[in-house]
Amino acid sequence: MDKNIYTTFDKIKDRTAKEIYLKQKAKVIWFTGLSGSGKTTLASMLEKRLFELNYFCQILDGDNVRSGINKNLKFTEEDRMENIRRIAEVSKLFMNCGIILICAFISPTREMREMAKEIIGEDDFLEIFVDTPIEICEQRDPKGLYKKARSGEIKNFTGISSPFEVPNKPFLVVDNTNPNMEDTVRNMTKKIIPEVRFDPTPIL
Template sequence: MADNIHPIHDRLVQRQEREAANGHRGGVIWLTGLSGSGKSTIAAEVERKLFERGVFARVLDGDNVRDGLNANLGFSLEDRKENTRRVAEVAKLFAETGALVLCSFVSPTREMRQMVADIVGQDDFMEVFINTPIELCEQRDVKGLYAKARAGEIKNFTGIDSPYEAPDAPFLDIKTADLSIEQAADQLIEALSL
């Protein structure tokens, strides 16, 4: 550690105190899947339902984070990795305050998601695969990104000319093809036992 850095962690309100006040543990729920799979929509629905139950939850979403914290990053594999690393560090800070952090990020490689688990800590990390066929993602594509990627206007687009590695053993695998948003959200909340 640099000589000019003096953390004050020992003087701050401790995580156990925050979790006791919140009435639940903090943690990071990492929603991964293709663009258009429903990650952000499901995360927002889960956050709303948890909020209504008095659970301290917060969504960190790919588009919102890239609009601010990570506005300087592109979509190369290295930039995606750095985007993921920064989000993991922020999510860890939130989790330490006793929050349940719903992170909705494509995070296309297993290596990236393992990096998140390593940063956050295995006890606080829950990987949720929003498992949606690419054909359905393209149908839902309100931004027109798939069409642009297929036309060559967008490079390094996950699922088209950049790979997506599905999780091997996620905490939860939500197959959205036959589920409403509410059903998918309820499935996640039930798995969290909240």
């Protein structure tokens, strides 16, 4: 750390005090998977479900981060790594406020995700692999990205010209080929609640 930088974490209310106030444990729920796998849709549905259960969350996804804090980054390997590093650091700040972060990023390599886990902390990093076959992702393709990647218009596109490395030991693997996404989210919630519950309350 630069010797001219002075943090003030020792002068502000700590994370535990804020978790007590919010009655929840701060965690980072990190969705990873191919483009079009359903990460952001599932993240949004999960946020809604947790909010209904009185949990306070914040979603970060590729579009809202790339249009703001990381808009200066491209899609080279180095910039992709920096993209994930910044997201992890921002997530850690949110966690220090007692907030549950729901992150939806392709984060294609194990190295990227391990870096994020190291920054956030292993105990606070809940990795969810959205396991959707690339054929289904291409069929969905709402932005037409796969078509552009196939034609060579988009370079370094995960799953086409750039690899995706399946997580070794994720917290949860989600099969997002089930048309009933409500069931999928309900099952995710049952697994996540014990991790974020501050006070033992029944799942509704």
